[in-house]
Amino acid sequence: MRTPSTPVKMHVSTDTKKPLQRTAFWSDFVCSKLVEAECTLGTERLFRGNIERLQLPDMGISHIAADAQRVVRTKLHLARARDEQFVVMLQRAGQSALRCRCIDVACASGCVPPGSGGWGPARQPVE
Structure with missing residues (x-):
């Protein structure tokens, strides 16, 4: 992964999605692409999650706040x-x-x- 020479901030939230799209969005984008893991989530209509990421030249820092899930x-x-x-x-x-x-x-x-x-x-x- 090519890292930027200056810090880059990213915020991703299920709040921007309709309730029935939240679990698919979280599993496909956050778990598969950002965290590189497999997630099993709870109730589709109730799931909420947020991730804030700061990409620095030599490392990335993520803060994840989400409802119950199983991450493998x-x-x-x-x-x-x-x-x-x-x-x-x-x-x-x-x-x-x-x-x-x-x-x-x-x-x-x-x-x-x-x-x-x-x-x-x-x-x-x-x-």
């Missing part, structure tokens, strides 16, 4: 990834469950409550 990043997603990714997760509200499918490194799985988080290279499949 498989070996195939990793092989197709355009760039090396390093994930920093800060759980501000709600709760996430993280399950790593580690192959050759130690990694933790479990619940991520508000006020906690984690970080590491995104080289292993996760769910």
Whole structure:
């Protein structure tokens, strides 16, 4: 992926879509293109999500706020990834469950409550 020489901001929201278009938009554009993962979403009529991204010359920073969803990043997603990714997760509200499918490194799985988080290279499949 070619990175710009100056910072570029992007904001994507399901609020710009009709309720029945939100899940397809989030799955096709946000999950497949931006996050490079597979998402399974909740109720179509109720789903809402926003992503703010700042692309810097050497890295991109994303802030994602969305309703409940299941995100899976498989070996195939990793092989197709355009760039090396390093994930920093800060759980501000709600709760996430993280399950790593580690192959050759130690990694933790479990619940991520508000006020906690984690970080590491995104080289292993996760769910």
